[in-house]
Structures are given as structure tokens and as C-alpha cells.
Amino acid sequence: MSDERPRNDDPDPIPGPDGQADPFEEMVDAETTRDPDLAVIEAGSRTLRAQAGPPQGDGIPARPEDPEVDRALREVEAELAGRWGETKLDPSVQRIEALMDVLGSPQRAYPSIHITGTNGKTSTARMIEALLTAFDLRTGRYTSPHVQSVTERISLDGAPISAERFIETYRDIAPYVEMVDGQQEYRLSFFEVLTAMAYAAFADAPVDVAVVEVGMGGTWDATNVIDGDVAVVTPISLDHTDRLGDTPELIAGEKSGIIKKDATVVLAQQPVDAAAVMLKHAVEVDATVAREGMEFGVLSREVAVGGQLLTLRGLGGEYENIFLPLYGAHQAHNAAVALAAVEAFFGIGSEHARTLDIDTIRSAFAAVASPGRLEVVRSSPTVILDAAHNPAGARAAAEAVSEAFGFSRLVGVLAASEGKDVRGVLEAFEPIFAEIVVTRNSSHRAMDADELAGVAVEIFGSERVQVEPRLDDALEAAITLAEEEGEYSGAGVLVTGSVITVGEARLLLGRN
Numbered sequence: 041m042s043d044e045r046p047r048n049d050d051p052d053p054i055p056g057p058d059g060q061a062d063p064f065e066e067m068v069d070a071e072t073t074r075d076p077d078l079a080v081i082e083a084g085s086r087t088l089r090a091q092a093g094p095p096q097g098d099g100i101p102a103r104p105e106d107p108e109v110d111r112a113l114r115e116v117e118a119e120l121a122g123r124w125g126e127t128k129l130d131p132s133v134q135r136i137e138a139l140m141d142v143l144g145s146p147q148r149a150y151p152s153i154h155i156t157g158t159n160g161k162t163s164t165a166r167m168i169e170a171l172l173t174a175f176d177l178r179t180g181r182y183t184s185p186h187v188q189s190v191t192e193r194i195s196l197d198g199a200p201i202s203a204e205r206f207i208e209t210y211r212d213i214a215p216y217v218e219m220v221d222g223q224q225e226y227r228l229s230f231f232e233v234l235t236a237m238a239y240a241a242f243a244d245a246p247v248d249v250a251v252v253e254v255g256m257g258g259t260w261d262a263t264n265v266i267d268g269d270v271a272v273v274t275p276i277s278l279d280h281t282d283r284l285g286d287t288p289e290l291i292a293g294e295k296s297g298i299i300k301k302d303a304t305v306v307l308a309q310q311p312v313d314a315a316a317v318m319l320k321h322a323v324e325v326d327a328t329v330a331r332e333g334m335e336f337g338v339l340s341r342e343v344a345v346g347g348q349l350l351t352l353r354g355l356g357g358e359y360e361n362i363f364l365p366l367y368g369a370h371q372a373h374n375a376a377v378a379l380a381a382v383e384a385f386f387g388i389g390s391e392h393a394r395t396l397d398i399d400t401i402r403s404a405f406a407a408v409a410s411p412g413r414l415e416v417v418r419s420s421p422t423v424i425l426d427a428a429h430n431p432a433g434a435r436a437a438a439e440a441v442s443e444a445f446g447f448s449r450l451v452g453v454l455a456a457s458e459g460k461d462v463r464g465v466l467e468a469f470e471p472i473f474a475e476i477v478v479t480r481n482s483s484h485r486a487m488d489a490d491e492l493a494g495v496a497v498e499i500f501g502s503e504r505v506q507v508e509p510r511l512d513d514a515l516e517a518a519i520t521l522a523e524e525e526g527e528y529s530g531a532g533v534l535v536t537g538s539v540i541t542v543g544e545a546r547l548l549l550g551r552n
Contacts, residue, residue, distance in 0.1 A: 100411050100546070101189045104203040113203045116210045117190060124229035131260040136232045139220045140265050143213060143236065146243035150180070152250040152266045153381055156258045156295040157274025157308065159433045160374045163366065163410040164274055165253045167378035172249055172385070173198050174404035175396070180242035180250040182235070182263070187412045187427075187543040194238045196245055209237045209244070231255050235262040249385065259297025267300045270384045271327070272377060273307050275370075276314045277432035289313040296321040304328045304384040306336075308377045330355055330389060332373065336380040341372045343444055348372060350405075354379050355389030359398055363406045367414045368440025375405060412542040414440055417549050421522035422447075422532040423515075425546060427539040429456065431464030434536070438472050441534060448530040451518045452476040453545070454492070454537040455511060457485045462492060465537065466499045473534075475521055477506045479514035481541045511541065512548050 104110040140147060153168055155161050162183045169181045181195040192200040194209075201209070213236055221227040228236075235255075242250050252268070254261040273295060276288050292314035299305050305322050307315065309332045322329045330336055339351040339358065347365035350372055351358060364375050383389055383396065412427045414437060424441065428434040441450065452473040456462045469476070478493045480486040493507045506521075508514035515535070522531035535545045 100187055101191050101200045101203070103189070109203050109207070112207050113191075116207055120190070120210075120230050120233060123227060123233065131257075133260055133262065133264055135220060135224050135226065135228050136235060136262045136265055138223065139213075139216060139228060139232070139236050140239070142216045142219060143240060147239040147250075147266045149243040150247050150250055151269045151385075152252055153270045153272060153385060154252050154254070154263065154266060154268030154298045155272040155274065156254045156261075156298050157272070158277045158291070158430070159436065160274040160308070160370060160377075161253045163371060163413055164272060164374045164378050164381075165251050166410050167375055167405065167408050168272075168381050169195070169198055169251050170404045170408050171378060171382040171401065172251070174400045174407075175382075175386075177248040178245065180238065180245060180247040181252075182238040182242075182250065183253045184231070184234075184255050185539050187539060188546060190234070193234060194241055196241070196247065201241060205241065206237075209241045213237060213240055229262070232262045239266075254295075254298065257291075257297070258295040260294075261298075264298055268298060268303055270381050271299045271303050271305045272381050273298075273305065273310070273318060274374065274377060275308050275432070276310055277430065287313070289317055292317040293321075299325060299327050301325045302327065304330065306377055306381045306384055307331045308373060309333055328384075330380050330384060332376060332380075335389065336376055336383075338369075338372045338376050341369065348444075350375060352376050352379055354395060355383040356393060357395040359395065359401055362402055365406065365408060366410055367444040368436060369443075370436040370440065371410075371413070412539060412546065414444075415542075415546075417546060421519060423519065423549060424532065424534045425542045426534060426536045427542045428465065428468075428536050429460055429538045431461055431468050434465040434468035437534075437536065438468050442472055445532060446530060447532040449474045449522065449525050449532075451521045451531070451533050453479065453511075453514050453518045453533060453535040453541075454496075455479045455481045455489075455514070455541040456487045456492060456537040457483065457540070458487050459485075460487070460538075462487065462537075463495055463499070466496055469534075469536070470499050473500070473504075475504045475506065476500055477508055477514045477518045477521075479508045479511050481511055481538065481544050483538075483540045486540070511544055515545060515548055 104113060155165050165181055165183050169179050172179050179197055182193060184193050186192045191203055191206045194201050217228055217233055252263050252266060254263050258264060276292055288311040296318050299321055305327050307318055307329060319329060336355055337353050339353050341348050341350050344363060347363060347367065350362040350364055351360045352362060352375060364371060412425050415425045417423050417425055426437045428437045450472055452469055454476060476496055478489055478496050480489045489507055489509045493505055496505045506517055508517050518533045522533050525531040535542060
């Protein structure tokens with residue numbers, strides 16, 4: 041498999057992003073040290089990617105402008121929504137394996153990087169994708185949940201697939217989905233069908249590498265029909281405890297299921313018990329392990345305008361003066377994990393002992409966006425969106441806001457889902473929120489605003505808690521509270537609690 045990747049011991053192996061694109065024939069001729077068939081395939085991938093153009097905006101698509109396309113997309117969305125939702129699970133990969141079999145195993149058509157963990161998966165996936173794309177590889181990325189549109193879950197070359205392609209992919213596999221539905225005890229779920237669509241779209245593109253985020257857990261997650269060349273584990277903490285276990289050790293046992301034989305495992309910093317479980321499983325399957333703080337990590341970071349400036353130690357050496365347009369120490373650590381994953385994919389640290397091209401690394405990280413992760417969507421007053429939905433994520437967001445923004449007063453808006461540790465989330469935000477407006481989003485799983493307020497009052501006191509049953513009213517109330525300090529006071533608003541809350545707030549505030 042390694043012969044299919046850019047070699048780092050070849051002269052000038054990976055062109056920088058600023059170079060002029062060569063004609064197709066020149067690309068092929070230039071690959072003098074490569075298998076000629078692979079050279080043609082990879083040159084074709086670069087040509088296709090160049091024709092598609094660079095990713096535009098923040099990767100969050102708007103509704104289709106064509107009424108017919110919008111109607112067709114809504115029909116597909118309705119059909120998908122009619123299946124088991126993502127929170128109703130039967131812990132088995134039997135159905136997705138059956139579907140992959142009748143589809144001809146599209147997930148075997150390309151190498152993959154598989155990502156699990158509790159927090160930071162989507163941001164890390166976006167960083168990995170940006171790095172691979174900068175090195176002229178055609179990428180497919182599958183992440184969940186979506187912020188605004190279901191189509192953003194499946195991306196090609198850094199951009200969500202078009203509504204037309206999403207519809208076409210669904211219709212292509214729909215007869216096979218129905219066939220498998222009829223053979224199984226339970227119909228395929230929403231997430232299983234979407235996963236199959238992603239794998240089929242990636243094979244059809246075709247992509248050079250897929251970057252795949254698990255939906256939940258690992259061993260029985262629908263995405264786990266791939267054998268990732270690189271397995272990435274972002275920080276593990278308590279979440280989905282009813283499904284995965286109520287200790288980091290139990291959760292790690294479930295998530296370690298994505299580590300396959302002879303793969304490379306990139307481990308972010310973990311609780312000791314969780315790390316021990318991961319390392320034991322890696323030994324059992326003869327996987328190579330790279331650990332943050334040992335083989336790679338963050339050497340230094342400082343706050344910069346619009347983000348932070350990093351020095352990272354990768355598997356092959358140091359990378360200095362990397363600007364990352366995201367806030368918080370947690371995003372710096374995500375960047376280190378992403379870099380190590382890409383190095384491992386290219387064989388650095390095992391086959392090769394050198395760094396990747398620093399200018400390419402810098403330009404890739406500088407272009408990273410992660411919507412809904414400490415995303416500034418308005419000024420005067422500043423409004424920030426963050427999808428923190430568990431205590432660990434809330435603590436990371438609170439620390440990042442305190443570090444990067446000098447708010448004189450910060451008002452929170454929070455809507456959460458039933459079953460989440462809302463007390464832990466509220467306790468994490470209490471030190472930085474002057475006041476909090478509790479509300480609910482439109483999801484059927486949303487926690488009742490009055491019930492949420494009852495917990496908030498216990499933590500903040502009644503004088504600091506306001507209840508607004510509707511999210512739009514909550515946003516207006518929070519902005520009004522912030523504006524009471526005056527236009528130049530430095531007050532702000534942080535909207536948080538779930539990805540659904542952030543996505544709806546994004547729309548209400550005029551993004552896309």
C-alpha cells in the first residue's frame with residue numbers, strides 16, 4: 041500500500057500548492073520513479089481536483105437554488121429521516137456489511153484514515169483532509185453530525201458534494217438498500233445508509249484517500265467496515281455512556297475496535313486507563329503506535345490575531361511558524377494529531393525519516409475551517425458558536441474563549457439534548473458566563489427549557505438565568521443583554537450546547 045503514496049525519499053516528491061499546474065502528460069512523465077499505471081491514476085486525480093477548484097467558504101452548503109433540485113433533496117432527506125435515527129442503535133455491523141457486499145465493497149477501493157474519540161473528531165478530520173489535499177491527493181471526508189445540511193457529511197476535495205450528486209448517489213444505492221432491508225431483522229438505519237452513500241461516492245469519484253469519522257464508538261459503528269491504514273483516537277472522555285460505558289476504560293475498549301492489523305495508531309493524550317486499553321489492543325493486532333507527548337506533540341503555541349501560532353513536533357521532526365485559524369489549546373493538540381496522522385499515512389516515522397514540505401504544511405493549516413467550533417458569526421456584539429455538548433468539550437471551549445477573547449461580559453445561550461450531562465456542561469461555563477439564557481432547539485431530542493433552567497438556577501442562581509422557550513428569542517435576549525454594556529464595552533455572546541443548536545443559530549444569524 042505504501043507504494044501508492046507520495047514517497048518522501050524521492051527528489052522533490054511533493055509539489056507545493058503555489059506551483060503552476062502541469063499538463064496531464066507532464067504530470068505523468070514527471071513520475072519517473074513510480075509505477076507508470078499509478079502515475080497515470082494519480083495525475084488524473086490531480087487534474088480532476090484542479091478542475092473542481094479549491095474548496096469555497098466554510099464548507100457549509102446552502103439549500104439548492106433550483107426548486108426541482110431542492111424538492112428532490114427534501115424527498116431524499118425525508119426518506120432517510122424515516123429510518124432509525126442516529127440515537128437508536130442495534131450494535132452490529134451485520135446490516136452494513138451485507139449492503140457493502142451487494143454494492144461490490146466500494147470501501148475497499150481506496151486507503152483510509154479512520155478517526156474515533158470523544159471530542160475533536162470533526163476538526164481533526166478537517167485538518168487531515170486539508171493536509172492531504174495540499175499534497176495533491178484527492179480526498180473524501182465523511183463526518184457527523186452535520187451543522188446545517190446533511191450533504192455536508194460527505195465531502196470531496198474539501199467541499200461538500202453537491203445536492204445533485206447526493207441525490208444521485210442515494211438513488212443509485214436505493215435498490216440495494218431495499219434488498220438488504222428485506223433480508224435483515226431491522227431495516228438499515230439513517231446512519232448506515234449515509235455511510236454506504238459516502239463509501240460509494242468516494243469510489244465513484246474516485247478518491248486517493250478517505251478520511252472517515254466514526255458515528256459513535258468504534259467496534260460496531262457502521263463506518264467500521266473499512267480497514268484504516270491509520271487509526272486516529274482523539275481525546276476520550278465520558279459521553280454516550282448508556283451506549284459505550286461509564287468509564288474512560290470501557291469507552292476506550294469500544295473505540296479501540298477501529299485499530300486493525302498492521303495499521304498505525306495515532307493516539308492523542310488520553311486518560312491513563314484509556315491509553316492502557318488502546319495500547320494493549322494495538323499490541324494484539326501488531327499495530328504501530330504514535331503517542332502524543334512521546335512521538336509527536338505541541339512544542340509551543342501563542343495566541344495570534346484570528347487564531348494561534350504553533351510549533352509542532354511531528355513523527356519526522358519539527359514544524360515551526362504554523363498559523364492555525366482556530367482558537368484554543370485543544371485545537372492545537374488536534375493539529376498535532378492531524379499532522380502525525382498524515383505523516384503516518386505517508387510512511388514518515390517508519391519508512392522515511394524526514395519532514396513533509398513545511399510551506400505546504402503551513403498553507404494547509406492556514407486554510408483550515410471548522411464551522412461551529414468557536415466560530416465568530418457576528419460582531420458588535422461578538423457572537424460565537426461552539427458545539428460543546430459534554431463537560432470536557434465545554435471546559436475546552438471555556439478555556440479557549442478566556443484565552444482568545446477579552447470579553448468584559450459574556451452572555452451564554454444554551455440548548456442541550458436529553459440524556460446529556462447538562463450539569464457538567466453548565467458547571468464548566470459558569471465561571472465565564474455573567475448570565476445565561478437557556479432555551480431549546482427544534483430537535484425532538486431537545487431538553488425542555490424549563491427543566492434545563494432548573495439545573496441552571498442551581499449552578500448560576502436565579503438572578504443570572506433567563507428562560508426563552510424559542511431559540512430565536514433566546515438569541516435576541518442574549519444580544520440585548522450584551523448590548524446593554526454599550527457598543528464598545530467588549531461584551532459577547534456564546535451559543536452552545538449541541539451541534540443542532542449551533543446549526544440553527546447559524547441560520548438565524550444569517551450564515552448561509
